[in-house]
Amino acid sequence: MNMLVMGLNHTPPTYVIRMMFGGREYDGARKMNTAIEHTELQFDWFDAAGVRLYDMAVRRKSGEWLWHKAITEDTLFQYMPWVRSENAKKSDIYIRPARNCAWPILFFDDVPLERVEASLERNIPLLAIQTSEEGGHHVWIACDRDLDETERGYWQREWRDALQADPGSVSGEHLGRLAGVKNWKRSGTWVNVVEATVGERLDIPAMPSSSLPPASTWQANDKEGGRVVRSSSGTDDSKSGEDWGYACSALAHGAAEETVAAELEGRALRRGKRNPAYYARTTVRKAKSHIQW
Secondary structure, three states, X not given: OOEEEEOOOOOOOEEEEEEEEOOEEEEEEEEEOOHHHHHHHHHHHHHHHOOOOEEEEEEOOOOOEEEEEEEOHHHHHHOHHHHHHHHHOOOEEEEEEOOOOOEEEEEEEEEOHHHHHHHHHOOOOEEEEEOOOOOXXXXXXXXXXXXXXXXXXXXXXXXXXXXXXOOOOOOOOOOEEOOOOEEXXXXXXXXXXXXXXEOOOEOOOXXXXXXXXXXXXXXXXXXXXXXXXXXXXXXXXXXXXXXXXXHHHHHHOOOOHHHHHHHHXXXXXXXXXXXXXXXXXXXXXXXHHHEEO
8 A cells, every 4th residue: 555645844744545445445545635534534444444433532731531432423523623622722632442342453552654564565454543753653453353352452462562562552442542633742743544444354363262261270379460369169160150250360361340241241131131230240349359459
């Protein structure tokens, strides 16, 4: 994919980007003249990749965070005049696919341009957004199946070194920057889309079961890394026992409580269990108490 940068002194920079979605050229070469075009292109890519709901965060200069969670693209664009007003006041603007949902994407932070180019040479379908003059990029990769937060975190940790990405931004729910606004952490650098392609999706294998060992195999380990992990007694092969093992293991490996609860609620609902939401919340609460951090 070729990208021609024109008028570097223009604000924001003008780009000509050839987008390939689904193996075909999308709207031809798109000339990016205005900030809103970069924002629209970011969401065109998300839509093509299969994302339907978003969390948007505004971090004000004072450190205050303002959130709009699980909103559609249409709703998000209704907020855009306010967002741009906030950005003009030196607020930073962030976006991600909504939490507690499975989405067919992965996210990597602070990827150097040479790794972006190498990924494109391997036909990896990605959205690359330049976030700093030094050349750091946020990279979103389109995958062949939906991944929950735990899976996203696992594969982002597995592949961060290959992309030379920031090792601290692989939690599975990390925020990326909104394109078409300024990055005030980087002295007001424009955040711009530089590559956008969705062709053959990246094939994601199943997460190894060894990454989430059964809770019954855990041993007491006093003050290892500042935490105490208590062993479970015996093995429970019931469905509730499987849920308990999953909850303990997932939480111990850093999965968000909301993600674990959503998974448990879905399991309980499919089994016809009464009050699945209450069951999920209770299981997560007990599992969290069982594993002391």
